[in-house]
Amino acid sequence: MFAKIEKNQALTLGLIAALFLVYAYTTSLPRITDFIIFCIFVMGFDLLYGHMGQLSFGHMLYLGAGAYGCGMFAYHVSPNPFVCILMGILTAAGLAALLGQVVVKTGGAAFALLNLALNEVGAYLVLSPMHRITGGEDGLSLFFQSYGFINFGDSVFRFYFCLAVLLLVAFLLLRLVRSPFGNLLKAIKEDEVRARFLGYNTYLYKYVTFIISGAVCGLAGALTSVNLAYCNTSLIAPTRNVEVIFSALIGGAGSVMGAVVGGTAYMTISNYLAAYIVRWEMFLGIALLFFAFYFRKGIWGYARRA
């Protein structure tokens, strides 16, 4: 049943929208808005991890670039929310285009660790040398202009806006991974040398994917700072990378739907269960071990096959 849903694009998007609407109206709109934004982040990350087969341990950098690109533009230049979000995406994509030239040439362990190291550098830059424009440890409090019903101060509008963005990103990513480009990504994941043998410039494909992934994560970051009306260093903290990796893993890496399921599942656990779990990181660690050893398909991967 789930496999059929995934084949039909309209059904997939409709299901995502319906589930989020039900979830939001049975719990609380602002909280589910956080969930939705996080799902966008997981989708961006999973494009690299699940579809291209490279684990980045530093994608908080691109979330942070998007958040600060958006936040700094709103704070220093103009409070137009749409321009700010666009600036967030451009900042993250530009950073990915710059760093990707080095990062994409590596693979496996070096890829993961180089991303982590760059994330550390980024977090340091935001915290200390650039504190005059980033607000340093205090971060920035943001205000966004409202135009009629387009009011980012209103939590109901923010919810529907983020949901629309999520559906748009999911639609574009579904198109992307089912295109010849997506097939080539799968080929690179399976065996990069063979893909190169067929005459493809795998470096270029990986580079473009890295930029797209950075841009999607930047979008998630920009939405985060719009949603919270502030941005601070927790949005670029290297220690938070494990959250997105965990989400991609529990949802089932390598599928757009899996990213949404994983992101929602992680946020549900961390928002509703964390109050009952005294040792949160220990719980997270044990769950990670379980998923890494016994349940690599993830929730969606399991449901799809069953």
Place this chain on the structure above:
Amino acid sequence: MINLIQSLLYGLTIGGVLYIISVGLSLTFGAMGIVNFSHGLVYAVGAYAVYTVAKLLGAGYLLGLVAAIVVSIPLSYLIERLVIRRLYGQAIDYAIIATYAVLLIGADSLRWVYGASPLPISDPVGVLWTFGGLQMPAFRLIIIILSGLIFIGLNLFFKKTLVGKIVVAGLQDREAVRSLGIKVERHFAIVFVIGSALAALGGALYAPLSTLDPYMGFEILILCFAVVIVGGMGNLTGTTIAAFALGMVHSLTAVYIVSSAADAAVYVVMAAVLIFRPIEA
């Protein structure tokens, strides 16, 4: 001039500590193809063992060093047996995730027992050597000497002992060694425990120069990964040179630019190295 010599000596200290910790990391990577985040846990446990023995029990720093090594051996054996051994020949991302999970569990346990606030350990020697205008805590000199001794000891181990020779051979061609009827994995496990004991020693040595907190392993670990990547994964000579070179970068940045930029400078050097010599592992 004096300032320069002093910061070079400080660089040697940091380089020495980085070397002691990175050797195990480099071996695990070269031998088993595993990025071992749980190494950071063993490092932190070493530091906390010193804290417990030297400060809480009042038994002195030297006994603390011994305790750090003694505690690290069963701990690393358990990690090897329960986690690392399942990861042989698996995709690298599962190794990263699983060992990171061990680091999380361990760091949270440390926080459970000792609390989250940073704990200080005072300089165990407490002697400040002055030479002209040069000031140098004796403890830092001891670290430099100790790291030199460990370097010599490890070289002897890898060149003269049978286990060491098997490991070096296994690093180059695992299948060939296995075809001689030698159980390579078992020897790698011995080396894994030795590497972990060194990490605990590194944690115990570095603790008086900084403060303890449950997540201390994470930060030093990224520095050590930089050392391992710059030195070439599994390359022991490269690791040694990279550890001291990056220690210098760390110390000189801290003195001549800003102290908070020191870690970032190391990562920038690492990225620069990867530009000219990409690793497709």
